[in-house]
Amino acid sequence: MIAELRKSPLFNHMTDEDIRNCLKCSQSKVISYEKDEVIFLQQDKPKKLFILIEGSVVVCSDSISGKRNIITTISKTGEVFGEVFLFLDERGYENYAIAADRAEVLEMPKEFLYHNCSNNCGYHTLLISNMLSILAQKAYHLNQKLQIMSSSTLRQKISKLLLQNVDKGGNVILKMKREELADFLNVARPSLSRELMKMQEDGLVKIERNKIKIIDFDEIQNNL
Missing domain, CATH: 2.60.120.10 (Jelly Rolls)
Incomplete structure (x- = not known):
């Protein structure tokens, strides 16, 4: 131990x-x-x-x-x-x-x-x-979470979360399951999944299981 x-x-x-x-x-x-x-x-x-x-x-x-x-x-x-x-x-x-x-x-x-x-x-x-x-x-x-929760849209919440946790390679390893992440952001899980898919379709991110790679940093930052 x-x-x-x-x-x-x-x-x-x-x-x-x-x-x-x-x-x-x-x-x-x-x-x-x-x-x-x-x-x-x-x-x-x-x-x-x-x-x-x-x-x-x-x-x-x-x-x-x-x-x-x-x-x-x-x-x-x-x-x-x-x-x-x-x-x-x-x-x-x-x-x-x-x-x-x-x-x-x-x-x-x-x-x-x-x-x-x-x-x-x-x-x-x-x-x-x-x-x-x-x-x-x-x-x-706690101050970081307050910044996330003060966002007016779900995309802004996700963008802030990604930028707070991104590594030097542009990757974010999610420590929470999708349902837990939805609870953390105080949104419904289907809403979270739809918005992540939209962000991938828009070329902002690439989603691979529990990893999200930021593709377009400039646009992610513009969402804030």
Whole structure:
């Protein structure tokens, strides 16, 4: 498990021994979840920080009509989730998390993240510093989603999403399934599929399963 946790930004710049000490001192535990099993519910009081070891997790909210809106998908080993509400005093979650596939999650008690232990361990100080960096990154990514959701048309939403995630080769690897992407953009899946097909027909993109290659960068940017 230590090899997996080395990939987490929470344990940046730590040795294997540092990580082991963190887990022992915090009394963290690895919990297994089956597909669709709930990890936390809306209004639950945050008591733990969650770190994905294996599998994938979706964080969602439901509209009044019951439509699920995917806020984010956690699929990268070592990725942290549930951290924002952990630091909002006496406030319950405004969303819920479920296992999208069978998942293993490291759960660290919140108390360990608030202050150094009596021994003033260097690895504990580093862990708290890493946590602050994670929160800053979270704020940045939420701002990116806000930019997408403020778009007036679906094509604008898709264009912004593509430009935010494109690599140097002009490719965007989709981490979400089509239905999850539709939920993320808050549109119906058929509408998303039709618009992607139109963008391909217009020569803007080329779609290959979970990869979208941008063909016409200028026109994609003109859609913003």
